[in-house]
Amino acid sequence: xxxxxxxxxxxxxxxxxxxxxxxxxxxxxxxxxxxxxxxxxxxxxxxxxxxxxxxxxxxxxxxxxxxxxxxxxxxxxxxxxxxxxxxxxxxxxxxxxxxxxxxxxxxxxxxxxxxxxxxxxxxxxxxxxxxxxxxxxxxxxxxxxxxxxxxxxxxxxxxxxxxxxxxxxxxxxxxxxxxxxxxxxxxxxxxxxxxxxxxxxxxxxxxxxxxxxxxxxxxxxxxxxxxxxxxxxxxxxxxxxxxxxxxxxxxxxxxxxxxxxxxxxxxxxxxxxxxxxxxxxxxxxxxxxxxxxxxxxxxxxxxxx
Numbered sequence: 001x002x003x004x005x006x007x008x009x010x011x012x013x014x015x016x017x018x019x020x021x022x023x024x025x026x027x028x029x030x031x032x033x034x035x036x037x038x039x040x041x042x043x044x045x046x047x048x049x050x051x052x053x054x055x056x057x058x059x060x061x062x063x064x065x066x067x068x069x070x071x072x073x074x075x076x077x078x079x080x081x082x083x084x085x086x087x088x089x090x091x092x093x094x095x096x097x098x099x100x101x102x103x104x105x106x107x108x109x110x111x112x113x114x115x116x117x118x119x120x121x122x123x124x125x126x127x128x129x130x131x132x133x134x135x136x137x138x139x140x141x142x143x144x145x146x147x148x149x150x151x152x153x154x155x156x157x158x159x160x161x162x163x164x165x166x167x168x169x170x171x172x173x174x175x176x177x178x179x180x181x182x183x184x185x186x187x188x189x190x191x192x193x194x195x196x197x198x199x200x201x202x203x204x205x206x207x208x209x210x211x212x213x214x215x216x217x218x219x220x221x222x223x224x225x226x227x228x229x230x231x232x233x234x235x236x237x238x239x240x241x242x243x244x245x246x247x248x249x250x251x252x253x254x255x256x257x258x259x260x261x262x263x264x265x266x267x268x269x270x271x272x273x274x275x276x277x278x279x280x281x282x283x284x285x286x287x288x289x290x291x292x293x294x295x296x297x298x299x300x301x302x303x304x305x
Contacts, residue, residue, distance in 0.1 A: 014150075014171070014172075014175040014178070014179070015122065015149060015150045015153075015171055015175050015176055015179045016121065016122035016123075016124075016150060016151055017121075017122040017124050017125050017167060017169065018120070018121055018125065018168065018169055018170065018171030018175070019118055019119065019120045019121075019125065019162075019164060019168055019169075019170060019171060020118070020119050020170065020171050020172075020173055020176055021116070021117070021118060022086075022117040022118050022119035022155065023115075023116050023117040024084050024085055024086045024112070024115070024117045024157070025086055025087065025088060025089050025090075025112070026083075026084070026085045026088055026089055026090040026092075026093050026110070026112050027082065027083070027084050027090075027110075027111045027112045027114070027115045027157070028082070028083040028090065028093055028094065028097075028108050028109065028110060028111065029076070029080065029081075029082050029083075029109045029111050030080060030081050030083060030106060030107070030108055030109075031076075031079060031080040031106075031107050031109070032079060032080075032104070032105040032106045032107050033079055033105040034104040034105045034106050035079055035080055035081060035104075035105070035106045036048075036075075036078070036079065036080070036081055037104075038097075038100075038101065038104045038106045039073060039081055039083070039097075040212070040213075040215075041100075041213070041214065041215050042060060042097060042100060042215055042216060043056075043058035043059065043060060043071070043073060043215060044058045044059040044060075044198070044207055044208040044209065044215060044217070044221065045057060045058035045059075045207055045208065045209050045212075046209040046211065046212035047073050047075065047081065048212070050073070050075035051075060052075055052077060053074070053075065053141075054075050055072050055073060055074045055141075055143045056072070056073045057070070057071075057072055057146045057206055057207050058070070058071060058072075058073055058207050059071075059188075059198055059203070059207050059208065060088075060093075060096055060216070061198075061215075061216055061217030061220075061221075062194075062216070062217060063216055063217060063220075064217070065197050065217040065219075065220030065221055065224070066194055066195060066196060066197065066217075067188060067192050067193055067194060067196055067197070067198060068096060068194065069085055069087040069088035069092065069093070069188060069189070070085065070086075070087050070188040070192075070207065071083050071084060071085040071087075071088065071093070072084045072085070072143065072155075074141060074143075082111070082141070084117075084157060086117075086187075086188075087187075087188040087189055090110045090112050094108055094110070100216070114159060115157050115158065115159060116157075116158050116159075116160075116161065117155065117156065117157055117158075118155070118156040118158065118162065119153060119154070119155055119156070120153065120154045120156065120168065121149050121150050121151070121152065121153045121154075121171070121176070121179065122150065122151055122152065123151050123152050124167060124168070125154070126144070126152045126153065126154040128165060128167075128168060129142050129154040129156055130142065130154065132156075132162065133156070136158075139158065139159040139160060140156060140157070140158045140159070140162075141156070141157040141158075142154060142155060142156045142157070143155055145185075146206035146207070147184075147185045147206060148183070149176065149179040149180055149182075149183050149185070150179045150182075150183070174265065177263075177265050178265055178267055178273065180263075181236065181263060181265060181273050181275060182236075182273070184202075184234075184236055184275070184303030186201040186203065186234055186275060186303075187263060190262055190263055191234060191262045191263050191275045191277075192234070196232075196277065197220070197224060197230070199224050199225075199230050200230055200232045200233055200234060200277065201233075201234040201303060202233075202234070202302070202303055204221070204224075204225070208221055210222065210225050230280075231279060231280060231281045232277055232278065232279050232280065233277070233278060233280050233302035233303075234262075234276070234277050234303050235259075235275070235276050235277075235299050235300060235301070235302050235303065236273070236274075236275060236299075236300040236301075237261065237273070237274050237276045237289075237297050237299050238267070238271060238272060238273040238274070238297070238298045238300075239271070239272050239291070239295060239296065239297050239298060240270060240271060240272075240296075241270060241271070241272065241295075242266050243264040243265050243266045243272035243274065244261065244264055244272070244291055244292070244295070248261070248291060248292055249261045249262070249291075250291070250292075251276055251278065251289050251290070251291055251297060252289070252290050252291075253282075253283070253284055253287050253288070253289055253290070254287075256282060257282075258278055258279055258282045258283050258289060259276050259278035259279055259283070259289075260276060260277055261274055261275075261276045261291060261297070262274065262275050262276060262277060275303070276297070276299070278299070278302075280302075
């Protein structure tokens with residue numbers, strides 16, 4: 001049953017004026033005469049007009065348009081970009097990219113050990129982060145997230161730990177996770193992965209260009225944009241009690257499987273919230289959705305709506 005009036009407790013206060021360690025899985029430096037053009041031909045976003053220090057959020061896809069991983073592409077110079085990912089390890093990213101380097105002048109260097117990552121939330125924290133990036137120069141990189149958490153969020157990539165001011169305290173990872181789920185931000189590959197299209201979580205709006213040239217999976221992206229044929233969608237969901245165990249995922253209406261629960265976290269004394277991928281072709285919006293034996297799952301509108 002789709003509950004359009006689903007009342008979720010806001011987590012904005014809990015992540016207002018806070019930071020947390022948020023180190024990426026991989027940081028690669030791609031350089032060479034063909035580096036920028038090569039990366040442009042691999043990612044879903046248009047990076048051709050980025051200025052030095054600017055970034056773009058993008059995906060790496062399979063030929064069939066499924067999500068391999070997501071990343072931020074940061075323009076460093078006319079012949080170099082930095083690639084930052086929270087979903088792919090250095091080995092995974094290098095293997096994926098090197099498979100398509102033929103005669104290109106591109107060198108990939110693993111810089112993961114040189115950088116730490118941080119996430120700040122709340123307007124005051126975001127403002128401080130932006131000013132600190134300007135002050136510190138090349139030792140710090142920062143950017144606003146495409147879909148912000150709470151009252152705003154900002155990512156920092158640093159070569160040294162920040163000297164946090166008194167008005168910004170360390171927050172709890174659980175609070176950031178609840179805010180992510182409230183904002184409907186999928187985590188790759190947990191919520192959006194190798195069986196999924198970016199469109200199934202509404203991420204084509206922030207991570208896919210439909211005007212740039214060819215890249216792996218581009219034909220599928222263009223076809224989905226033209227036809228609008230998406231059979232599955234990622235939905236916000238919630239329920240009573242503690243968050244279901246990780247192995248419990250199959251969502252049903254009667255005997256019919258209509259989807260699967262992905263991210264989930266306890267949200268209070270007697271409630272939990274999460275994200276679920278549901279087959280909209282099979283989903284009866286007037287009937288209850290169940291997880292396991294009789295555990296009713298409340299379903300809000302799709303996050304891509």
